[in-house]
Amino acid sequence: MTAYSFIRNVFSILNAAIAATSAVRQHRMPETGALKKLGIREADFRAIQL
Amino acid sequence: MSDFRPEPQRRPDWAALVIAVFLALVAGVMLWDSARLADLGGYSGVGPASVPRVVAYCLLGLAGWTALAAFRGDFPEREPQNPSPILWIVAGLAAQLMLLHIAGFSIATGILFAFTARAFGKRNLAMTLPIGIVFAFAVWVIFAKLLMLHLPPGPLEHLFFPGG
Amino acid sequence: MGAFDFLMQGLATAAEPMMLLYALIGVTLGTAVGVLPGIGPALTVALLLPVTYRLDPAGSLIMFAGIYYGGMYGGSTTSILLNTPGESASIITALEGNKMARRGRGGPALATAAIGSFVAGLIATLLLAFLAPSIVQIALKMGPRENFALMVLAFVTVSAALGDSALRGLTSLFLGLALACVGIDQLTGQARLSFGVPELLDGIEVTTMAVAMFAVGEALAIAGTRVQADESVTAVKGSVWMSRKDWARSWKPWLRGTAIGFPIGAMPAGGAEIGTFLSYATEKKLSKHPEEFGNGAIEGVAGPEAANNASAAGTLVPLLTLGLPTSATAAIMLAGFQQFGLQPGPLLFATNPTLVWGLIASLLIANAMLLILNLPLIGLWVKLLTVPKPWLYAGILLFATLGTIGANPSSFELGMLLGFGVLGYVMRLFGYPIAPIVVGLILGPMAEQQLRRALSISQGDWTVLVQSPIAATLLALAALALIVPLILRARGKGQVLTQMAGDED
Numbered sequence: 001m002t003a004y005s006f007i008r009n010v011f012s013i014l015n016a017a018i019a020a021t022s023a024v025r026q027h028r029m030p031e032t033g034a035l036k037k038l039g040i041r042e043a044d045f046r047a048i049q050l
Numbered sequence: 051m052s053d054f055r056p057e058p059q060r061r062p063d064w065a066a067l068v069i070a071v072f073l074a075l076v077a078g079v080m081l082w083d084s085a086r087l088a089d090l091g092g093y094s095g096v097g098p099a100s101v102p103r104v105v106a107y108c109l110l111g112l113a114g115w116t117a118l119a120a121f122r123g124d125f126p127e128r129e130p131q132n133p134s135p136i137l138w139i140v141a142g143l144a145a146q147l148m149l150l151h152i153a154g155f156s157i158a159t160g161i162l163f164a165f166t167a168r169a170f171g172k173r174n175l176a177m178t179l180p181i182g183i184v185f186a187f188a189v190w191v192i193f194a195k196l197l198m199l200h201l202p203p204g205p206l207e208h209l210f211f212p213g214g
Numbered sequence: 215m216g217a218f219d220f221l222m223q224g225l226a227t228a229a230e231p232m233m234l235l236y237a238l239i240g241v242t243l244g245t246a247v248g249v250l251p252g253i254g255p256a257l258t259v260a261l262l263l264p265v266t267y268r269l270d271p272a273g274s275l276i277m278f279a280g281i282y283y284g285g286m287y288g289g290s291t292t293s294i295l296l297n298t299p300g301e302s303a304s305i306i307t308a309l310e311g312n313k314m315a316r317r318g319r320g321g322p323a324l325a326t327a328a329i330g331s332f333v334a335g336l337i338a339t340l341l342l343a344f345l346a347p348s349i350v351q352i353a354l355k356m357g358p359r360e361n362f363a364l365m366v367l368a369f370v371t372v373s374a375a376l377g378d379s380a381l382r383g384l385t386s387l388f389l390g391l392a393l394a395c396v397g398i399d400q401l402t403g404q405a406r407l408s409f410g411v412p413e414l415l416d417g418i419e420v421t422t423m424a425v426a427m428f429a430v431g432e433a434l435a436i437a438g439t440r441v442q443a444d445e446s447v448t449a450v451k452g453s454v455w456m457s458r459k460d461w462a463r464s465w466k467p468w469l470r471g472t473a474i475g476f477p478i479g480a481m482p483a484g485g486a487e488i489g490t491f492l493s494y495a496t497e498k499k500l501s502k503h504p505e506e507f508g509n510g511a512i513e514g515v516a517g518p519e520a521a522n523n524a525s526a527a528g529t530l531v532p533l534l535t536l537g538l539p540t541s542a543t544a545a546i547m548l549a550g551f552q553q554f555g556l557q558p559g560p561l562l563f564a565t566n567p568t569l570v571w572g573l574i575a576s577l578l579i580a581n582a583m584l585l586i587l588n589l590p591l592i593g594l595w596v597k598l599l600t601v602p603k604p605w606l607y608a609g610i611l612l613f614a615t616l617g618t619i620g621a622n623p624s625s626f627e628l629g630m631l632l633g634f635g636v637l638g639y640v641m642r643l644f645g646y647p648i649a650p651i652v653v654g655l656i657l658g659p660m661a662e663q664q665l666r667r668a669l670s671i672s673q674g675d676w677t678v679l680v681q682s683p684i685a686a687t688l689l690a691l692a693a694l695a696l697i698v699p700l701i702l703r704a705r706g707k708g709q710v711l712t713q714m715a716g717d718e719d
Contacts, residue, residue, distance in 0.1 A: 013492065013495050014488075014492065016491070016495075017488045017491035017492045017495070018488055020487075020491050021302075021485055021487040021488045021491060022647075024302050024305055024487060025302055025485070025487065025647065026642070026645055026647065027642075028126070028645075037495070038491050038492075038494060038495040039494065039495050039498035039499070039507065040306075040309060040494065041508050044309055044313075044508055045309065047297060047312075048293075048297050048298070048299065048305060048308045048309070048312075065644070066644070069644065073385065073389075076389070076392055079407070080392060080395070080407065083406065083407050083409075084406070087404055087406065096665070096666050096669045096670070096674065097402065098399035098401065098402045098404045098406060099406075100666075101395060101662045101665070101666075102392075102395045102406060102407065105388055105391045105392050105395060106392075108384075108388050109385075109388050109389075109392060112381065112384060112385045112388060115381050116381065116385065119381055124379075124381075125644060125645065126644075126645045128643055128644065129439060129643075131438040131439070131643070132437070132438050132439070133438070135437035135438060136434050136437055136438045136639070138437075139430075139433060139434055139437055139611070140434075140632065140636065142611070143430070143611070143615070143628070143631070143632045143635070144632065146615060146628065147625045147628035147629055147632065148625065150619070150623070150625060150628065151625065155619065159612055159615060159616070162608075162611060162612065162615060163608045163609075163611070163612050164608070166433070166604070166607055166608040166611045167604040167605065167607075167608040168604075169437045169604075169607075170437060170603045170604035170607050170608070171603070171604050172602075172604040172605075178604075178608075182608065182612075185609075185612070186612060189612065189613075189616060193265070193616060193620065197265065197268075198268065199264070199265065199616075199620035200620065200623050201616070201619055201620060201623065202619070202623050
């Protein structure tokens with residue numbers, strides 16, 4: 001992994017975490033893309049009662 | 051990309067437009083209020099009216115932005131709401147604030163307690179009302195008598211603590 | 215004297231019997247509210263503010279901090295046993311934790327969560343203690359303009375950077391700032407936005423507003439939702455203790471979770487939740503058993519639980535050293551300091567070191583108490599979950615109004631509680647975040663004061679705000695935090711994220 005792709009990866013994960021956080025704070029489902037980036041299965045997340 | 055969805059119908063979101071009007075109203079009130087302040091800016095030129103004015107202009111801008119978002123349908127979908135439980139809670143709070151000084155803390159708060167319980171599914175007021183009043187009275191004794199918080203007494207409290 | 219000596223002195227303060235009692239009450243309450251869905255630490259501290267008005271300041275603050283830490287512990291219990299997170303920072307715990315519980319490994323899941331929280335809390339509190347003096351040194355050199363710039367940065371990050379809509383975040387913030395203008399102007403004594411109503415001259419009571427937003431607004435929102443989920447508690451089967459293998463798989467995630475959670479918590483607008491998501495993603499990437507993720511991998515509980523507790527300690531860094539709240543709970547704790555006439559920040563370290571260091575040291579003690587409360591006594595907390603919703607919310611509203619009446623027994627104040635409660639409900643309904651309006655109300659007057667002080671020093675020259683390198687950097691950061699997310703969002707609502715996700719796979 002090159003340094004550039006590593007940094008890009010870190011930022012995209014950070015971005016996904018921020019997006020997911022803002023969604024759950026308002027009791028909404030995060031976007032599929034964000035969950036995928038974080039390694040979370042959407043069906044599992046849906047099962048949690050927010 | 052396979053997940054191209056058809057363009058949603060562009061209808062103005064009326065509720066969001068009401069929010070935009072509300073924001074503009076708040077901004078208007080702030081501007082009107084700041085206009086009658088004597089601006090004692092002194093050296094700095096920044097007085098008591100300056101910050102409210104800046105906040106008001108920002109709110110005006112946000113009102114415009116909200117209106118734009120309302121026309122474009124940018125607001126997230128709202129979950130369908132049950133109006134009756136909400137009205138029960140609001141009624142409970144309103145009853146408490148009106149009765150607080152007449153009926154005292156325990157009775158007023160007991161009504162709030164029973165109405166809230168009803169909003170969440172305990173419908174039998176004949177049962178929840180006494181429970182609420184007894185519970186509120188116990189709370190009154192603990193907080194008003196032990197922790198010296200000032201909670202308005204009423205007939206019920208005077209009955210048990212005639213001196214206070 | 216170094217941080218170590220101060221910490222030892224603090225421990226001496228925090229170990230006094232009365233302080234231990236306050237800490238115990240705090241962590242017990244905190245665990246309880248963490249376990250109960252619908253009430254969080256922010257609301258609990260807000261409810262307690264009027265009640266603690268007459269109590270000892272140090273003790274009350276120790277209690278508030280205990281509630282904050284306790285909430286992070288308690289939230290995991292419901293996540294694991296019910297798949298219903300008590301706090302949003304425990305959502306990730308539910309992912310793997312509930313799967314573990316269903317496979318009869320609820321005991322080890324609860325244990326790794328509690329021990330992980332303890333390890334993280336311990337390390338993060340020590341980090342807080344050793345970082346604080348150096349930040350205070352820097353902060354003492356800051357003048358009004360730097361303070362103002364710092365607050366602008368906090369405003370922007372709380373409202374715009376986080377959250378899916380800069381519009382709604384900023385609207386919430388400016389409503390808070392508008393409310394902050396109500397009352398007598400601190401510098402000239404003129405009444406602003408009070409319309410001749412005497413009750414408004416003192417300004418909007420922070421506690422009334424916070425209780426209304428968090429208790430009344432939340433109760434209305436939950437009452438109005440049509441979908442009522444059914445809940446069933448998964449009984450804890452098998453051993454509560456972790457096996458040797460569980461320990462071997464847990465200790466690294468604990469440390470990594472701490473390393474991720476602490477800086478995120480200390481960042482402006484970092485919430486504990488971000489750290490938990492990051493920790494989960496990290497653990498899944500690094501795990502030797504990636505196939506277990508989604509089926510009850512212990513790393514997925516250990517890491518995020520450590521991260522959320524480390525975040526709680528991280529949030530205290532800017533709060534104590536700079537007086538800057540970065541989350542709703544921290545904002546309410548700031549209000550807690552203010553009710554005793556204390557202003558957290560660098561000066562408090564100089565004027566009242568006993569209190570500050572006692573508070574920091576008490577966190578270490580609270581952490582140990584929480585470990586005991588949460589492991590052997592777990593059954594007690596599970597019982598709390600059987601309180602039926604009608605009684606729970608009726609009780610919450612009873613105490614919400616009790617606090618307001620206790621602070622000011624007037625119908626006007628209750629009317630404000632009702633009004634702000636309805637506002638909070640409408641805001642939730644339309645997807646407006648709650649934290650910015652609370653932070654705006656609390657930080658607004660301080661920011662205005664700093665701005666006016668800076669401008670009166672410069673005799674009205676606005677460019678002075680960007681003439682100091684620190685202030686200019688902070689303002690530039692604030693501008694970036696406002697603009698970058700806007701651009702990202704404008705480039706097609708989440709498509710950027712999806713694309714990035716696609717690129718890497």
